[in-house]
Amino acid sequence: MTCARHLCRGEQFEGAAIIYRIGDTFLRCFDMDRHALHRQTNMYYPFANLGDWEMANFLLQSNLSMREIDSYLSLSMTKKMLLSFWTAKELRGHIEDLPKGPRWKIHIVPTHHPTTSPVELYWCDPLECIEALFNHPFYAGKMDYSPFCMFTAAGRIMRVYSEWMSSDGAWELQTQVPAGSMLCGVILSSDKTNITNVCGGKVVHPLLISLANIRMNVRNKASSHAFLLTTLMPIVEFIHPIPRIRSVLEVHLFHACLDFILEPLKKAAQLGQMMADPLRNICFCFTPLETLRQLGSICCDPDDIEAYFDACARFRLSGISHPFWRNWPLSDPHRFLTPECLHHWHRMSWDHDVKWCRCALGSGELDFCFSLLPPITGLRQFKSGITKLKQVGGCTQHDVQRYLVVDRSDGEVGYAADDADEAGEAVLNDLWAPKQSPSDFFDITAKHVASTALSSSPLCTFTHGSTAFHLNLHPSLCCLSVDSAAEKFAIPDLHSALGDFLALHSCHGRRIQPFGRTRQLAQDTPLPFTYLQIWYKVHIQQRDYHDRTSTALTYTIHAEPPNGHWKYGHYNAAILQVDEGHDWPDSRLMGHAVVEVHLIMRPHPPQGMNVAWANCFLVYVRWLDIINMELAMHLPMLKRAVRTSGSYFGNIFPLDQISSFAHVVPWFGKTADKRLTYMNACHASQSFYLNRYFDKDFFYATNR
Template structure:
């Protein structure tokens, strides 16, 4: 058997000889790989496109790939409308516009549009189950869920993840002497390695990630609440599954939170917790069975693997009792900073003073500018918390007691170090040391009365989000949302894009077998183009905000003009600094005297005179 973990291609060979040791170590290598893990047993599995072609309406797509829509253009209109925030009434009004009616669309209202969307290939499907209760509730208890194994198979066979999956546990080191471990992907942690030892040789460990949070799912029918349960795959590379646009987490269940008709509030909480556990037992039963005995699954290229599905992480909201082997940075780290660290700073320095300092910060390209001051911020997201963190230490330094600054700086150090994409043992020790520094200096926060409640100071450190910081390093070593229609639209877009591309070839239409004398290691050009298409499609669907590289832009300007740049240049390099001048200034109507005084530029008058003089000379030369 030949197994290539990087590209997921494998050739089945009955002459495979087992190796006796538990892991393979090449001399001088920077990593140890668990030998015999993630084997492929056949290439006859069903791929994403195989399932797409097995749909009940597949025969209609032989002539019209975009059925039940009449054309690619009609599908694009439907996809836009179904993803838009427009109500059904607004869509009806849009479709009745004379210009739109001239398009002769196959649907004339929102109801018909949605009925066509329901005809798109879908997998897995949703089901509803009534949960009986011995205690009266305002409404029947309904559990909406879908098979977690089908959800996991959907993630596992997604063609967009064809080169983003990792199947082999490994120990990575910073040097060939194997002294310092490096932790990046889940497969580089001890948890994946230890899990692999529990399963038969050749098994593929699919680390399952579960995530839930209490959220309001509708305000239309009594503001009912539910815990959405999301399922993810730890084998997907971190850079991909941390992007929301990658859709690397599937909504697997809506765990009900009923309104119990019970007089005691505390008892209602107990009943809700018991119901959540009951529903989790129902939903996760197939997953637990697969973790025990395994299940055969197909990867993105159709290789069949013997898969086991142990729980790698369970991400839950703080009030829900515990977090198992995982720490969710966006919700906990940034929220902990804004709810606690930032509030302590406001008390220690003075709210009005710190607020004023934020408002007069120099505007820097790429950084958020708080012109309206931070006390006026509403509905602050994790991005806003992160933006405030950029400035907080610099603003409180010299204004707050030294030990207070040290304590806040230590917490900031923990948060920044913990976001490293490839932490090693040295970095984890630095995180522990930063936490120790905070604890050694945190008493100053109490002394200043900075830990404030609604009306008076709080004299304890019962802060769950702060306590969870203690589990960062241990959690890192163990492991280093969304509904049906959206998923159908996304899967349909993926399939039609792949199949309509000129380089797509249906494997079932390929004539003959590969000649025996063909080199097994040779790269198939069609196969490589298919891989490139899937990779490009994933990158296109995961578009994110790009940071402008002004060094590169300045060099491109110079190269394009053969060094002759019109004066004055708007983007240029001065020594080790790239400078980009805004077309529209951030401050207007300001006198030169005020600018020179406010920004302490004593030679501004002289510099401007020289600039204008040189600019006049340049114009005369033209």
């Protein structure tokens, strides 16, 4: 009997994950325990009712100690409640009466060198933890069961690596296990943490375990509880006069403890283990070690540790003689000792790339250049620079990498690539995405279109191709004359641009409008309307480049006129489609132009007039011409396009011809003018860089 799970992927490993028989899940075992009869009449048993269970759940998840819970339950007001427990001990008794998951054990670890206290190792069987994750009903439909290859298109031109099962390593490992069996990849993660703050400051290394088969967007969310605590690794003090020897002994103990607790997983990797998935299907599973994060990397000979350590130091060896993974079948250090995002990418960039920039530019110039960067809504702006930041975490380091200023020998200033973004790993989005899920404008549009109660007015949330748009329901300016708008937004040719757009629209109908056309109508040409509705911003959302079923981050394009804060206005750049034969992002920049958006509007037709252009949102944009490619940093260099008359090259287009938000940065020259600020730098500049590195999806879309 073969597995019936279907995955819409390019190629799937044949003959993997065969279902041998039907087993039980945790919930089924829960319904078959000795209290199952009581739960037929009271689903909250051993608690009296829903309120009783809610009180117990609140107390257990709070930070109250057992004594504090007793004090709360002894209050006269609390005693008026109909509870089934009146002491913390009785509450714990109810919990102990429920079906159990992996049980905690204690093991005294023997050591060859004296310590200040006995080495107590608290642990759960890691194989039981893996079985609990593999069997959990929450992960039904959220796991991969056999290796697969994924491609961006049916032509299989570009291979996509997203989940562990999509890797070449998983495919190769599947060939090394018996036919019909399944891989259950093990993820181990550990870091030092405090478990008491007042009573002695006790610290341990909690060892977390997870299942690599669980899809990454689920596994990396804390609310999914996909990482289980399997061990509290002890941190003890060895009695030895030399500090470096004590450090070696501590790491040796770390490996010895891991060697002991991970033995069940090693046996399962060698012999296999029958385990039931969330749908009760039993498969023959093998457990290779796939990821290891922040674990120790040295051990020693307990017989003569000083001589051994000195010998290792002379040859610059780490001192590992018996690493815990030495007898773990199917596990290869070059695969599971993978780079870790925070330290290997973000921290490395902060510790090395930023220091290099400081040496090249100087701290003052580097901070000043960062302070001039035009802001991106939703991302951090560094108004005071970056060299004096305190408590710089992963999120801040990530944002710095989006537009890291560098200096070159010829004196030009550009932006360094973010290695983490170039890697394109979806884990970055999971780790540093906003806490609240962003709105899905594609889904909102689909619901609006499906609604039968649509008005005659255009939808403020709509899609075109791979891009979704969202405008506020009410415009920023409800009724502004064309001449007033031209004066307010400093667009002297707005009247003639609108006339040209309407003339072209009436002749050719609704289609992709080209760029570069000359003015056909005079400035005083009559228009069929007098007033405009104007919006100061539009939100742009796209599909994820490698997963067109997922949405990427939302960006905001501002088109605000001069005001008290923005003396010259606040305008963002965008990618505009100018050739209907090229679609974003597959065609990259081919058939597209980089533009600066200066006005977002909708003509306000006279009452009773029903014309096609009245239901069309329009934008007035100015062209930023790509003049060359900066070879060292692979950044397109832009220049403001001008007409033969010397005026800026601007035209009007339908809003939905915009394909993407674009981050353009002024070219400052060898040193930035000290009169510049982030509010006037774009206005004062004629040349720009198109920053391809501010967003992972934008990088892939513009990668030649």
